[in-house]
Amino acid sequence: MIVLALDLSTKNTGWSIFTDQSLTAHGYINAGSTNVFRRIHHMVDEIKKIITQYNPTKAIIEDVLPEDVKHNIQVYKALTYLQGFICDTLDTAKIEYAFYTASEWRKKCGIHTGRGIKRESLKPKDIAFVQSQFGIKVNDDEADAICIGFAAVGGKIKEPQVIVDEDGFEFA
Numbered sequence: 001m002i003v004l005a006l007d008l009s010t011k012n013t014g015w016s017i018f019t020d021q022s023l024t025a026h027g028y029i030n031a032g033s034t035n036v037f038r039r040i041h042h043m044v045d046e047i048k049k050i051i052t053q054y055n056p057t058k059a060i061i062e063d064v065l066p067e068d069v070k071h072n073i074q075v076y077k078a079l080t081y082l083q084g085f086i087c088d089t090l091d092t093a094k095i096e097y098a099f100y101t102a103s104e105w106r107k108k109c110g111i112h113t114g115r116g117i118k119r120e121s122l123k124p125k126d127i128a129f130v131q132s133q134f135g136i137k138v139n140d141d142e143a144d145a146i147c148i149g150f151a152a153v154g155g156k157i158k159e160p161q162v163i164v165d166e167d168g169f170e171f172a
Contacts (some may be wrong), residue, residue: 004056004095005149006047007141008064008086010039010078014141015047016149017054021156023134023149025054028141036078044085051093059090060152062144063099100148108151133158 002024007014016026029046031039061083069075090097102122103113111125126143130136133155138146149155 001058001153002054002056003149003152004050004054004059005145005152006059006061006086007144007148008043008061008079008082009141010036010043010082012139012141013043013047014139014143014145015050016142016145017050017056018149018153018155021153023146026136026138026142026146028139028145036081040078040082040085043082044089047086048089051089051095056095058152059095059097060148061086061097061099062105062148063101065101068102098152100151102144105148105151109147109155110157111147 001020003018005016005018011031013029013031014026015028017024029043031042033039033042064076064079064083066073066076069079087097106113106122106126109126109129111122111129113122123140123143126147127138127140130138130143130146133150134146
């Protein structure tokens with residue numbers, strides 16, 4: 001099975017491709033326009049290219065919740081518009097798709113979330129997870145897409161994760 005994982009954003013979308021449980025490709029799409037709909041169309045066009053190149057059989061998309069965007073209704077609406085366009089694209093291509101919340105995919109990667117943990121502190125943990133599991137350095141958008149894909153395919157964590165943040169705090 002070939003899985004396309006997407007960490008959608010109207011500015012920088014991370015993507016990854018997993019074949020069975022192996023990471024086979026990853027990257028990110030940047031859209032620089034100030035017009036949100038131009039950015040959305042750019043994202044859709046680029047994702048269509050990825051679909052054509054890798055022919056995924058399933059897609060996993062990070063679901064967006066209002067609290068993920070600090071209840072900013074404009075950002076939330078833009079992300080749901082993007083989700084709609086992407087779902088239409090996947091449906092047209094006859095690709096099955098599902099949504100994972102950030103807490104769902106992070107849990108499957110062994111990255112702890114919850115009360116008192118801020119979103120900003122999770123991004124370095126996502127990047128560190130990808131570096132420890134795959135030996136690659138990526139930006140936060142790619143890291144999230146790789147983690148989403150890893151969770152979707154039931155990836156096995158190579159070793160217990162002990163990550164040290166910039167303040168010297170260790171976490172598993």
